[in-house]
Amino acid sequence: MLKLFHIALMILTVRLIAATANADKNYAMIMAQTDERPYPAPSSPISRLQREGIRGMSSGDPEKMAAAGFNLILPWExxxxxxxxxxxxxSSIILTPEDFSEKAVERLRSWAIKCARNNLVMMYMMYVADEESVRHLTGDILGHLRSDNGVLKAWPTHRYRHVVDWDGNTAKYAPCPLERRYWMGFIRPQLELVARVLKETGATGGGALELETYVWGSIYPGYSNQKKTFCYGDHCFYGFVRSLGERRTPVEVPSDRRFDWLTQRGLLPRYEKYLEKSMTELIREMMREVRKVNPNFLFGLYPYTPFWYYDALIRGSGTPELPCLLFPGPEYIGGYLANPPFDFFGAAPTPASVAHLRRGKLPAMYAGGLWARVMGSPNAVAMAMDRMLRGPDGYWIYNDFPGGNVPEQFWTAFFAINQWTTDNPGPLPAGDLSQNAMTDAIKWVNKNKPDGIVVNDGQIVARYDGRANEVYIAGGDFDSGKDVAEGWQGRGSLPPLDDSVFHSGLGSILFEPSAGRSERPRSPYIDQEVPEAKKGQSYELSFWIKTAGTNDPIRFWVGRADSSQYPGYMWYSNYFLPPNHDWMRLRVPVSYQSAPPLVLRFWCPPTDGKLWLDDVKLRPVQTRIIHVPLNPPANVTSWGIIDWKLSPSDARCDAEIIDAKDEQKLRMRLYPGDSLAPLAAVVGMKPVLLRLKVYPSAVEPVILEKVQVGFTFHPRGHQ
Known part of the structure; x- marks a missing residue:
């Protein structure tokens, strides 16, 4: 009966797909051959993933995935x-093999068999951040069980070390990152179960931890709560002090003053390195045991940003032959992300994360996540898939469609782009014909007369016509010590003012976390409440930065919150600034919808370098949209590079490619110098629109000076 169902399903699939484009026909032919694939011999799949790039999806139909050109699946369990x-x-062991339910093991085995049959790498994604994990560790309300007679009962709390935050508070759930019971007695048994099932079924792959650090109830350290980016418990803190070779342990330092003790001595950067090294050794020991069960077992994790905790997981689990597979989420809503997002996780932009991994020689592969349902457009998802295979190490599709049933139009786009990317590896051509698109852009402005946009001397000018005014930032010029002391707050003494280095005026504020001993603890951040900022108004926070004294990028977090969030957590933009760089201006979008006042934060995490901050301004902005028609000339065979120039050169701009007729999104998160060549796989050579969103303020309009797009040209009659 089941076989008849499979046959009927394949026939129906072929009939549906055969009615569409030629790519659909090829996809249907591959689908018909899926059940005939033999189980492959178990081995490490890394050479394949490095050759093809990671092409993954969370859950979904393994047969359809293999047919559409995917090579990895992330069953979310x-x-x-x-x-x-x-x-x-x-007990030192929290979880035993006998504790797993038969249903859970059977689900795992079923996934492994289907992945082996379809030659897919399986990375079993284990949700360990909340719910059942909390139940096993704490017996908390999330762990209440219903007995046979319907009576609720709770498990007792397991005794393990918890994270201690910088205020000396013990986390309710989060284990100390150096808690051996947690890694060896709780996480290791879960990984070993996956390792055994993979080996028994002949499937390749491993297990990935879904850490979900951005969830408020999460049991892991993370950016969502800046107070617990490190653990300040006895085990971590005193272990570090002993590593310094101090003659006596400073037992007089209470847990709520340890952060200050470290900052006062300029030791916070060394403390971060100590925690990372110690956790790396613990994870390495755990993975040695797991790979005794399955030598080719792969370890992965979600999410990721350059942060000591994740780097320790990578260094401890990965090797050049078996790198750690990363499945981050900054690319979720649009694909490759060149600029820092504003979120409560503090995610880094794609190139910063990739550069961090490669500069530090961390054994990892980076596959950015794409949220297909939220992105909405199959073609936009397809274009993002190709981009993530060029520079990073691949992509994974987050499948949360109802019932996991991906709509057929997405499967069609997935197959087409995976095939096109395979056929067009390496750098994409810039094009041998460059077309000036400004003439068509000016025609569009003159015809549509969009609000706030005019043509002036062959250029397109976007202007601000709102009523809101610039918001005063007390001490934002850092010229007066009195104004700075009244306007900014921190933990301990504020960073010093420097009257010898400034962008303008008389001085700047200097962040130097690794500076030597000071009279008082030094705050690594400065906060300011801004009651004049209006709820719902769009602002742009601009400031000038200068860096020095290190060979590594300097991290700098820009945070904002409203009174309902602060001081518990903030939303951050996570910058990785070039070292030894002269003054540069950064711009951050700022708005809030909840209770005033707005709170701004500038925070320099542990670094061996220096950072100067000056000229902080908060100005209201408006969104202006410019459409630039891109019309391919006759006889061109492919798209090339697109480029545009704005004034001021650092003006914020969000760009995308849309369909010229129905304005469906074809490429999201577009940047100057990007290639449009993959458009050939989704829409061919038909006209499209470049949509530019710019943000003028009352004192600074935004001017579009030029738009150039490349094409590959073949004269008529030649191939």
Whole structure:
């Protein structure tokens, strides 16, 4: 009966797809051959992933995935669902093989068999951040179980070390990052179960931890709560002090003053390195045991940003032969991300993360996530898939369509772009014909007369006509010590003012986390409440930065919150600034929708370098949209590079390619110098529109000076 169902399903699939384009026909032919694939011999799939790039999807139909050109699947599971707990609260082992439910093991085995049959790498994504994990560790309300007679019961709390934040508070769930019981007694058994099932079924791959650090109930350190980016518990803190060779342990330092003790001595950068090294050794020990079960086991994690905790997981789990697979989310809503997003996770832009991994020689592969349902357009997702295979190491599609059923138009686009990318590896051509698109852009402005946009002397000018005024930032010029002290707040003494280095005026503020001993603890951040900022108004926060004294990029976090969030957590833009760089202006979009006042933060995490901040301004802006028609000339065979120039040169701009007729998104997150060549796989050579969103302020209009697009040209009659 099941076989008849599969046959009927394949026939229906072929009939549906055969009615569309030629790419669909090829896809249907591959689908018909899927059941005949033999189980491959188990081995490391890394050479394949490095050759093809990671082409993954969370859950979904393995047969359709293989047919559409994917090579990896991330079954999203709660491996501890319906599990038992047989260990005592003080046991060094929290989880045993007998604790896993038969249903959970059977789900795992079923996925492994389907992946082996379809030659897909399986990275079993284990949700370990909340819910069942909390139940096993703490017996908290999330862990209440319903017994046979319907009575609720709770498990006792397992005794393990918890994270201690910089205020000396012990986290409710989060384990100390150096807690051996957690890694060896709780995470290791889960990984070993996956390793055994993969080996028994002949499937390749491994397990990935879904850490979900941005969830407020998360049990992991992360940016969502800046107070617990490090652990300040006895084990971590005193272990570090002993590593310094101090003659006596400073037992008089209470847990709520340890952060200050470290900043006062300029030791926070060394503390970060100590924690990373110690955790790396613990993870390495854990993975040695897991790979005794399955030598080719791969380890992965979600999410990722350059942060000591994740880097320790990478260094401890990965090798050049078996790198750690990363499945981050900054690319979720649009693809490759060149600029820092504003989110409560503090995610880094794509190139910063990739550069961090390669500069540090971390054994990892970076595959950015694409949220297909939210992106909405199959063609936009397809274009993002190709971009993530050029520079980073690939992509993974987050599949949260109802029932996991991806609409057929997405499968068609997935197949077409995967095939096109395979056929067009390496750098894409810039084009041998460059076309000036400004003439058509000016025609569009003159015809449509969009608000706030005019043509002036062959250029397109976007202007601000709102009523809101610039918001005063007290001490934002850092010229007066009195104004700075009244306007800014921190933990301990504020960073010093420097009257010898400034962008304008009389001085700047200097962040130097690794500076030597000071009289008082030094705050690594400065905060300011801005009551004049209006709820719902769009602002642009601009400031000038100068860096010096290190060979590595300097991290700088720009945060904002409203009173309902602050001081518990903030939203951050996570910058990785070039070292030894002269003054540069950065711009950050700022708005809030909840309770005033707005709170701004500038925070320099541990670094061995210096950073100067000057001329902080908060100005209201408006969104202006310019459409630039891109019309391919006759006889061109492919798209090339697109480029445009704005004045001022650092003006914020969000760009995308849309369909000229229905304005469907074809490429999201477009940047000057990007190639449009993959458009050939989704829409061919038909006209499209470049849509530019710019943000003029009352004192600074934004001017579009030029737009150039390249094409590959073949004269008529020649190929």
């Amino acid at each position: 709660r491996i501890l669902r319906d599990s038992k707990r047989t260990t005592s609260p003080d």
